[in-house]
Amino acid sequence: MDYPVWDVAIGGGMLMAWVAVTHVIVSHFAVGGGLLIAVAETLSVRRGDRELRELARRSSLVLILFSTVFGAISGVGIWVVAGLISPAAISALIHNYVWAWAIEWVFFILEIVAALVYYATWDRISRGAHLMVGWLYVVGAYGSLVVINGIVTFMLTPGRWLETRGFWDGFFNPTSWPSVVLRTGIALMMAAVFMVFAALRASPEARPRLLRFLGWWLVAGTLLAHAGYRWWEAALPDGIRRLFLGAEPLLEQLAATRSLTLWAMALTLILAMVFLVGIPRLVRVVPAIFVAAAAFAAFAGYERVREGARKPFLIHDYMFTNGLLVERIGEVDREGVLAVSGWATLAAGEDPVSVGRQVFRVECSPCHTLDGYQGIRRALPTLAGLKAVAGSDAATAETVFRARCLPCHRDSSAAEMRESLPTVAEMDEDPEMMQDLLSGMVTGTLERLRDMGDVYAEAGGFRPVDTRALSHPYMPPCVGTDGELEALAAYLETLRSGGAGEEKGGR
Numbered sequence: 201m202d203y204p205v206w207d208v209a210i211g212g213g214m215l216m217a218w219v220a221v222t223h224v225i226v227s228h229f230a231v232g233g234g235l236l237i238a239v240a241e242t243l244s245v246r247r248g249d250r251e252l253r254e255l256a257r258r259s260s261l262v263l264i265l266f267s268t269v270f271g272a273i274s275g276v277g278i279w280v281v282a283g284l285i286s287p288a289a290i291s292a293l294i295h296n297y298v299w300a301w302a303i304e305w306v307f308f309i310l311e312i313v314a315a316l317v318y319y320a321t322w323d324r325i326s327r328g329a330h331l332m333v334g335w336l337y338v339v340g341a342y343g344s345l346v347v348i349n350g351i352v353t354f355m356l357t358p359g360r361w362l363e364t365r366g367f368w369d370g371f372f373n374p375t376s377w378p379s380v381v382l383r384t385g386i387a388l389m390m391a392a393v394f395m396v397f398a399a400l401r402a403s404p405e406a407r408p409r410l411l412r413f414l415g416w417w418l419v420a421g422t423l424l425a426h427a428g429y430r431w432w433e434a435a436l437p438d439g440i441r442r443l444f445l446g447a448e449p450l451l452e453q454l455a456a457t458r459s460l461t462l463w464a465m466a467l468t469l470i471l472a473m474v475f476l477v478g479i480p481r482l483v484r485v486v487p488a489i490f491v492a493a494a495a496f497a498a499f500a501g502y503e504r505v506r507e508g509a510r511k512p513f514l515i516h517d518y519m520f521t522n523g524l525l526v527e528r529i530g531e532v533d534r535e536g537v538l539a540v541s542g543w544a545t546l547a548a549g550e551d552p553v554s555v556g557r558q559v560f561r562v563e564c565s566p567c568h569t570l571d572g573y574q575g576i577r578r579a580l581p582t583l584a585g586l587k588a589v590a591g592s593d594a595a596t597a598e599t600v601f602r603a604r605c606l607p608c609h610r611d612s613s614a615a616e617m618r619e620s621l622p623t624v625a626e627m628d629e630d631p632e633m634m635q636d637l638l639s640g641m642v643t644g645t646l647e648r649l650r651d652m653g654d655v656y657a658e659a660g661g662f663r664p665v666d667t668r669a670l671s672h673p674y675m676p677p678c679v680g681t682d683g684e685l686e687a688l689a690a691y692l693e694t695l696r697s698g699g700a701g702e703e704k705g706g707r
């Protein structure tokens with residue numbers, strides 16, 4: 201809101217998702233890998249197992265390459281992308297958690313230095329000293345996971361922080377411990393699936409034993425991740441659970457991602473038991489790739505669920521996805537969105553459609569593209585949709601109603617709609633009436649979105665909001681002056697009637 205919008209063709213959220221998923225896979229491997237390598241080396245010293253030691257040594261090269269080179273590059277990438285997409289959120293996080301990041305940085309230095317020393321000193325220092333360096337790495341890597349976890353979970357469930365604005369209240373929030381368990385499990389999963397590739401290069405006699413060793417760790421990691429995931433779900437407030445859990449989740453796509461996550465976990469467990477524990481002798485690269493793919497899918501799925509469950513917030517109950525602060529709703533309604541976002545005033549000019557386009561960019565474009573991911577055009581009601589619901593085929597009417605009408609008509613059903621709608625013939629006779637009905641739906645929706653603002657404003661960013669009363673709980677309230685709302689409606693009208701809504705630099 202206070203900062204210009206960065207237009208990305210695939211949608212900012214999508215870009216962030218890709219960068220973030222690559223980064224978290226690598227960074228969790230860096231944590232779990234450190235632990236498994238240290239365990240493997242410790243066991244090899246105790247048992248005098250040369251092959252296990254070789255596994256640790258081979259994996260340690262991948263570990264430093266990943267955690268130092270790739271981890272650092274993709275970590276910086278996250279900051280660049282997040283800073284461009286959600287500058288307001290990054291600013292808020294820095295203001296609250298600058299010391300957490302300082303601590304994170306110290307852990308990270310420890311992690312990197314220990315990784316480099318560990319790799320460089322194989323067979324050069326005493327076994328005990330080498331082991332100690334390995335375990336120091338584990339401390340640094342795990343510490344950085346715990347710190348970041350506190351901040352990431354804070355964004356979803358700030359808990360008592362809303363009232364107290366206290367550092368620790370936000371850091372140790374309702375989902376931070378479940379999430380530590382979950383991420384520990386995931387870190388072990390990532391480590392095991394990557395180290396399988398190092399184990400494949402062991403001698404034929406040792407290979408089955410090493411693969412089985414990793415297989416059991418993968419099983420343990422997956423079970424731990426699953427337990428953590430269930431605990432995490434149970435710790436979520438009702439308003440969030442309603443988005444993707446229960447018999448009628450509000451966001452069907454998110455609910456689908458959640459079941460994909462659980463299926464992928466189950467698949468990882470089965471593949472680990474069958475291939476790595478069951479028939480390690482026969483495992484080559486292809487089964488190893490399958491196991492890794494299942495584990496990645498489980499992890500990526502969870503990250504998507506966690507991000508999606510935060511809608512419509514960047515920091516729950518405090519800052520919306522478009523940077524609007526809950527405590528500023530009244531002010532923005534009085535002064536206007538464009539007055540608050542000086543950069544958009546300049547681009548808006550006088551023409552209502554052009555003003556509406558800018559209001560859309562500020563308020564809606566963080567989640568909606570025009571025709572791509574969560575395309576706004578598809579979300580608007582159409583004459584074709586009305587005809588399909590009113591038409592003779594009841595089954596089609598039901599499907600179209602569920603897909604195109606239900607999000608705005610939750611207290612209605614396809615059958616009821618069929619009764620209240622004119623027939624298709626009547627629609628054809630009076631196209632103007634139908635256009636009025638459709639425009640009325642758009643302005644009516646904007647009014648509802650605007651009314652939600654009162655409910656949030658009352659909480660003022662200091663209390664969780666009971667979203668059960670809201671018509672669209674996964675969207676921020678629409679804020680601004682009456683004129684801006686009319687302009688937004690005018691702009692959406694151009695989209696609905698097939699206009700491109702596009703101008704140079706706009707979306």
Ligand code: HEC
Nearest residue numbers: 511512521522563564566567579607608672674675676678
């Ligand atoms: C926090 C992200 C977010 C923002 C910001 C946002 N929306 Fe949405 N919007 C959604 C989601 C999520 C859906 C539901 C999509 C689905 O059902 O899969 C949705 C759906 C819709 C729908 C379809 C009706 C419905 O409730 O499903 C309309 C219309 C809509 N949005 C308009 C807007 C307008 C206008 C703005 C700006 C004032 C806006 N949205 C801002 C996330 C957002």
Ligand code: HEC
Nearest residue numbers: 579580581585586589604605608617620621640641644645
């Ligand atoms: C983006 C949200 C949205 C979508 C999608 C939508 N509607 Fe509506 N619709 C509304 C709103 C809001 C009103 C109330 C308009 C008003 O207050 O004047 C409404 C009113 C109506 C009415 C007038 C009678 C009544 O219930 O108030 C009918 C009939 C209707 N919609 C049918 C449909 C059908 C059929 C579809 C699916 C093809 C659909 N709508 C899709 C938002 C929507």
